[in-house]
Structures are given as structure tokens and as C-alpha cells.
Amino acid sequence: MIKLFKQLKPFSLPIAVILLLVFLQSMGDLYLPTLMSDIVDRGIVRQEQAYIWRIGGFMLLVAGGGAICSIISSFLSAKVAMGFGRNTRSRVFSHVENFTLTEFDKLGTASLITRTTNDITQVQTVLMMLLRMMVGAPMMMIGGIIMAVSENAKLSLVFVVVIPVLALAIAYVGIKGLPLFKANQLKLDNLNLVLREHLIGIRVIRSFNRIQHEQKRFSAANKDLTDTAIKVNKIMALLMPMMMFVMNFSMIGILYFGGMRIDSGELQVGSLMAFIQYAMQIMFSLIMVSMMFVLIPRASASAIRINEVLDMVPEITDPKVNTSLANQPPQPDLHGCVDFKNVSFSYPGAEQPALSDISFSARPGEVTAIIGGTGSGKSTLLSLIPRFYDVVEGEVLVDGVDVRNLTQEELRDKIGYVPQKAVLFTGTVTENIRYGMKEATDEEVQHAAEVAQALDFVSEMKDGFDSEIAQGGGNISGGQKQRLSIARALVRKPEIYLFDDSFSALDFKTDAKLRAALRGETLESTVLIVAQRVSTVMDADRIIVLEEGRIAGIGSHSELLASSDVYREIVASQLSEEEIA
Template sequence: MIKLFRQLKPYWLPITAILLLVFLQSMGDLYLPTLMSDIVDKGIVQGDRSYIWQIGGFMLLVAGGGAICSIVASFLSARVSVGFGQRIRSRVFNHVENFTLTEFDKLGTASLITRTTNDITQVQTVLTMMLRMMVGAPMMMIGGLIMAVSEDAKLSLIFVVVVPVLVLAIASVGMRGLPLFKAIQVKLDKLNLVLREHLVGIRVIRSFNRTEHENRRFTAANRDLTDTAIKVNKIMALLMPMMMFVMNFSMIAILYFGGIRIGNGNLQVGSLMAFIQYAMQIMFSLVMVSMMFVLIPRASASAIRINEVLDMVPEITDPEVKVSGLNESETDLTEAVESDQPLRGYVEFKEVSFSYPGAEQPAISDITFSARPGEVTAIIGGTGSGKSTMLSLIPRFYDVVGGQVLVDGVDVREMTQEELRAKIGYVPQKAVLFTGTVTENIKYGKEDATDEEVRHAAEVAQALDFVSKMKDGFDSEIAQGGGNVSGGQKQRLSIARALVRKPEIYLFDDSFSALDFKTDAKLRAALKGETTESTVLIVAQRVSTVMDADRIIVLDEGRIAGIGNHRELLANSEVYREIVSSQLSEEEIA
């Protein structure tokens, strides 16, 4: 948690003010019992009313000043803790944005959401209390002990027994509670995971009548979290009775021994009253510390989880020195560009291999091919053959294990991620839309796109017809996750989002699967005129989608089983012939 609190440096001025205000409030609270003692011993006992009014008025001023200090300190501590929480949330969010898919797989989406919300809130709450209590409580305890000793040193020996007992009780309860608080946060992750899966997959759950099964999953996760929370609260609930027990017996001891000392003439009544007030302040400060020990273990567990995110170094990072243009070692691209113009959109794989973390077998092995501007390169193969994996290596969603992926003659690992991805228009296998209007979703590919560019992209993507029929046209709202449009409509809007960018390289990861054959054919025909100067790579399952491509790469178990156009592969690739024969009739093949 101390590591996180280093983010408080920008707030040093208000924190200094809080410490000063808490100090002044504590001094005022410690001074009041002494004034009360003077009123009793010098005013009431001696019958001096003017002294009573004088000291009483001064007590009101001290109490009023302490109240003002308390209010201002509370306001500032709230401002600091909220600002701190905002700062940490932003830092975590920005850091997570740099994660590769590998880091997301390690932590999990549900856990990242919990860490960014609940865990940071826990630390923020504790910070608010620490600024008030963790500073004020020690001041009150130390100051109370000093003032109590000044009233009667011998009677203060009671604290030699009481304080260690209280400290031991607080420490023992805190040590037992910390592991359980860590477990609570992990089980909260599990609950969020089950809930998120239920909400995202509600259609599948209902279609298979698995509602009761999901209810049981949620109930089990909820009960697990509840049982742990009850267990830790039972432990923490012991703290307050223990504190009150010790405090009450301390009061009995103070009154008993104090009465004896008054009887012997060693202590005045007003001094005993002041001593009792100081004893209460000391005990109350320990109660405040015990309250902190209820919250600190959970906040500490949360801080560990937040630091785990912040300390995780993304596997894919930008190079220290930005490389532009061609590497000297890559000037032998004899077939890439025969003119003196700089390369634009040229993609090349050189003996590329890649394995997912923990996988026994590589996803792809020894992949070598090139894709040129103005050409369509299609990738086809069976399920799990590595088609989407190949496409993911170009924008550096993952880094190759062996070989090189080159864009414009430069190894993608030697380019900044921003520079690389600015060249790419990517349409994912699962179409993703964001909450907002149709226009905002298309402009996600190019923020400064004009209305004409947006409309043209929608027209090429065959989305103009259905968008025009929507209630507000391009200003129609898209529901969360694109819930108010069909799968094919989502795919077409995703394609329009890539088209409006006018990139050097188009990556279509099985982006036509939800389209009917007629729309698929119209879309591919429209794309030809739109991508004449760009490199197009298409991953597809349907032969009809790829058969007109300039180059078709056939994958089989992560390796290239053939490269060529449709007719060449029919003649030379057995794997391709099997795929074609499984989808097309003999007349269509001919």
C-alpha cells in the first residue's frame, strides 16, 4: 500500500494542511480536560463564578476552533482521497491498455474490472480514514498519556497494563483477518466472472434452458463469498467487545485508585475528572486504531492486487529507437516493388513460427509468403489451422517466436505500435460495436472523417440500405455490444469502420461469415474498387469468398499446404481440393 501512496506527491500541500489542522484539533481536545479541571478545582470548589464564566467561555472558543479544524480537515481529506482514487484508476486503465492479449489471458477480464473498481475504492476509503484517524489517533494517545502523567504520575501506571493488552488484541485480530480479506477479493473476482458470463451469454443460456444451472453457479459463488465475509466479520466483531471490556475495567481501576488518592489528599476532584477524560481519549484513540485495523487488511489485499497489475510488464513494447524506412538487411525485396517508390502496404512473412503460452504444439510453423499492394491475399484452412493467429501477428497482438513479420520492409518489432497500427484497417472475427450512434461507430476508425466519408464507407460495406431504414439513420443509437442490430449488420458496420480509415493494409478475419452469398459477393466487388492501392488479407471459411483472390494460402495444422490462385491450387493442393469439394458441387468447381 505504501507503494501506491507514492502517487500522493501532487497532493502534498493539502496533506500538509490536513496534518496541521488535525494537530490543532488534537491540541484543542487535549486542552479541554485541563480547563474543566480548573473550573472544578478553582471555580466550583472556591465558588468563583466569574472564573467559571471566563474559563467556560474560553472552552467554547477552543471547542469551536477544534470543530472548524475538524470540518476543514474532513473536507480536504475527502478531496485528496477522491483525487488519489481517480489518479490510480487512470493509471491502471492506461497501463492495461498497453497489455497484450497474453496479459489479459493471465489476469482475466472480470478480475481487471474488480481491481479497477472495488479494489481501488477499498484503498481510497482507507486513505480517507488514515488522513483523519491514523494521524489524529497517535497524537491523541501520546498527548493524552503526557497530560495524564502531568495530572497524576502514579495513577498513570494503569496504562502500563491496559495499553499493551489493547495493542495485543488489535494485532491478533488483524493478523487473523488479513488472509480472509485477500480471499474475499479473489472470490469477488469469481462472482464477477460468473455474473459477466451470465449477462453476456443470456441468449445461449435461455436457448438451452440452462437458467437453473446458471442460478446454481451464481448461488455457489455468492455463498462462497458470503461465508468468507461472515467468517471475517465474526473475527472483527470480537474486537469491539474486547475494547469495551478493557475500557470499562480501566475506568473501574481509575475510579477505585483515584478515590483512594483523593481520600489521602494526593489528588483533587477536578484532576481526577481530567484524568478520566484523558483516559477516555487514550482509549478512544486505540478504538480508532482498531477500526483502521478492520479496514487496513482488506485495503492491503486490494493494494497488492492493484500493484500486481501495475507491475506487470507487457510482453510487447515499442523499440527504444524508432526505425523508419527500410532496413539495410531487407533491401532484397526483389518481387515487392520494382519502382523507386517507397514501400506502402507490403507485408511479408519470413519463416514465421508462433506458439501460445503453455501450448504443447506451435500454432503456426515456418510460414513464408508476401502480400503486395493492389492484391487480395486469402487464407483458408480447417478449424484450428492457425488462420486468425497469422493475422494477429501483423498488428502485433502477439509477437513471433521465430522468424520475421515485415511491413513496408521493416520488422514490426522495430516499429512503434501506434505507427504500425496506423497502417492497418482491422476487422475482427467477432464484430465489436460500441455504445453510441452509427456515425460514431464508423468514425471510430477515423475520428476526423467527414459525413461524406462515413456514408461512402457504409455504402461500400453494404450497410447503407439498413442504416437508412433505421429510425434516425446514421444518428441511430447502437445498443451496448450492438444488441439492436443483427450479426450481419454488425459485421458490415465493422467493415465500414475499417474502410473509412483508408489504410495501407486491410485485415479481414473471417469478417464475411454472417453475410449471405449475395451480400458477400456485392461487398467483395465493391471492395475491389476501394482497395486498389492497398494490401488486402482475408481469412475465410467459405471457398466462394476466396476463390477470386489473387493469391490463396492454404493452411493445414499450422503449416502452409499450398499457395496459388484457385485453379492452381485445385491442380496442386490436395488439402484445398478437399475444402472445395466439401463446399461446392462439381458444376461449381468446373
């Protein structure tokens, strides 16, 4: 947690003001019992009314000043804590944006959401309490002990017994609670995971009548979290009764021994009243400390999880010095050229490589199609170009430069990517298409939609291009989502188009019209298409056939029919003999 709190440097001035105000408030609270003692012992006992009014007025002034300090310090501590939470969330979000798919797989989406929201809120809450208590509570306790001893040293021996007992109780709760708080956050991660899967997959769940199964999964995760939370709260629930028990018995002891000292004339009534007030201040400061010990273990567990995210170094980083121009020979007339040279790639922990010894070239004005069976490595191959993963062996070159020697921003500026699963964002149709290039004009947006065969259905929507798209594109069909994703890539006008099975949800007629329209738009760009359907790739300039991560053939449709057994099997499984002929 201390590591996270190092990020409080921008708030140094308000924190200094908070500490000063808390100090002044504590000094005022410590001074009030002494003033009350003087009023009783001198003003009331001696019946000096003028003295009572004078000291009473001064007490009101001190109490009012303390109240003002308390209000201002509370406001500032809340402002600092909220600002810290805002900055930490921004840091985590910005850092996570740099993660590769490998880091996302390690942590999990549900856990990242919990860490960015719930965990940071836990630390934020503790920070607000610490700012109010880390000076106030120790000062009230130490100052209360000093003032109590000054009132009567022998009576103060009560604290020699009381304080160690309370300290042991607080330590016991802290030691027992920390592991459970860590476990509690993990259970919350798991609950979020189950809930997220349920909400995303609700159509599949209903279609297979698995609602009861999912209810059992959720109930199990919910019960697991509840049981852990109950264990934690049982331990924490012990603390307050123990504190009150010890505090009440200490009051009995103070009143008993104090009464005896008043009888013997060694102590005045006002001094005993002041002593009781100081004892109460000491006890309540210990209660405040115990509250901190209740929250600190939870926040500590959360801080560890936040730091785990912030300390995770992405596997893919930009070169320290951009070597795309510095250490590379000049490559004239290369705009959008893609070259794979003996590329091999394995997923972390995989027994077999996903790709082995892949070599080919794709040039502007050409369409390079990639086809193969399920799990042959088609999408993996495409994902190496924008550096979603880095190659294990070999090189991927864009415009003659190894992609690892380009900054990610520079590389991806050249690429228009359409993912296998169409992803849309909450907003209008125009905003989703303009996501590809924020400076795109309305005419460019409309033209991209027209080429992507999306203009017809967009025009039929209630507000046309200003129609709202629901979260994840839930209010439009799969084919419509794909076409808007393609329009988003087209409006970018990139050097390289990557279509990762982006026509699978389109009917044959729309597929053919779209590919014909794309031909005219991509005359100066390199196009790579991953597809399952032979009809989508048979007109490509070059077809790469993959089998188990290796190239089983490269050539045109007619060339591969003559030379590749794998390609012939794929074609025979999809086309009739008349269509093949």
C-alpha cells in the first residue's frame, strides 16, 4: 500500500494542510478537559461565576475552532482520496491498454474490472480514514496519556493493564483477517467472472435450457463469497465488544480508585472528571486505531492486487529508439508491403507451435487469401502483422522493416483491421465508422458504408447514420455488425487491410458484391483475407493454404487445384463438381 501512496505527491499541499488542521483539532480536544476541570474545581466549588463564564466562553471558542478544523480537514481528505482514486484508476486503465493478449489471459477480464473498481475503492476509503486518523488517533492517545498522568500519576496505572490488552486484541484481528480479505477479493473476482459469462452468453444459455445450471454456478460462487465474508466479519465483530468490555471495566476501575482518592483528599472532583475525559479520549483513539486495523488488511490485499497489475510488464513494447529509419536501409516505393520470413510462433505453454516456417510476400494491389481447416493458424498468422503477438522465430516485415523495430502506433497506422468477431461500441452508426479515422467527413463515412454494403440497412434505420448502436451491437444482426466493422476499416484508407474471416456472416450475394466493391477501393493497398469459404478466396491473386500451422500450398485457385491435395479437399467439401469445373 505504501508503494501506491507514493503517488500522492501531487497532493502534498492539501495533505500538509490536513495534518496541520488535525493537529490543531487534537490539541483543542486535549485542552478541553483541563478547562472543564478548572471550571469545576475553581468556578463551581468556589462559586466564582465570572470565572465560569470566562472559561466557559473560552471552551466554546476552542470547541468551535476544533469543529471548523474538523470540517475543513474532512473536506480536504475526501478531495485528496477521491483524486487519488481517480488518478489510480487512470493509471491502471492506461497501463492495461498496453497489455498484450497474453497479459489479458493471465489476469482475466473479470479480475481486471474488479481491480480497477472495487480494489481501488477499498484503498481510497482507507486513505480518507488515514488522513483523518494517522495524526489524530496517535496524538489523542499519547496526549491523553500525558494529560492523564499530569492529573494523577497513580491513577494512570490503570492504562498499564488496559492498553496492552487492547493492542493484543487489535493485533489478533489484523493477523487473522488479512488472509481472509485476500481470499474475499479472489472470490469476488470469481463471482464477477460467472456473472459476466452469464450476461454475455444469455442467448446460448436459454437456447440450451441451461438456466438452472447457471443459477447453480452463480449460487455456488455467491455462497463461496458469502461464507468467506461471514468468516471475516465474525473475526471483525469480536473487536468492538472486546474494546467496549475493556473500556467499561477501565471506567469502573477509574471511578473506584478515583473515588477512594477523593475521599482521602488526594484528588479533586474536577481532576477526576478531567481524568475520565482523558481516559475516554485514549479509549476512543484506540477504537479509531482498531477501525483502521479492520480496513487496512482489506485495503492491503487490494493494494497488492492493484500493484500486480501496475508491475506487470507487457511482453510487447516499443523499441527504445525508433529504428525504422535509423538502422534500416532505404526501401523506396514500399507502401503496404508485407513479408513473412521463416516465421514460427507458439502460444505460451503450448506443446506444439501454432505456426512453423511461414514465408510469403503480399504486395499492394494484390489480394492474398489464407484458407485452411479449423486450428490451422489462419487468425494467428494475421495477428502477427499488427503485433498482437511477437514471433518466436523469423521476421515479419512491413515496408521492409521488422515490425519489432516500429512503434506500435506507427505500425498500426498503416493497418485497417477487421476482427473475426465484429466489435462495435455504444454510440451512433457514424461514431462507430468514424472510430477508424476521427477526422473522416460525413461523405467519407457514407462512402465507406456504401462500399461495405451497409448503406441500405443504415438508411432504413430510424435515424439513419445518427441511429444508436447498443452495447456490443446488440440491436443489429451479425452480418450488419460485420459490414459496419468493414466500413470502419475502409474509412481509415490504410496501406494494409486485414480481414480475419470478416465475411462469414454475409450471404453469398452480399459477399460477392462486397468483394467486388473492395477491389475498386483497395487498388493501392495490400489486402490479406482469412476465410473459411472457397467462394470468398477463389478470385484472390494468391491463396495460402495452411495445414497444422504449415504452408501446404501457395498459388492461384487454378494452380492449387492442380498442385495441392489439401486445397482440393477443401474445395470438394464446399463446391459441386460443376462449380469446380
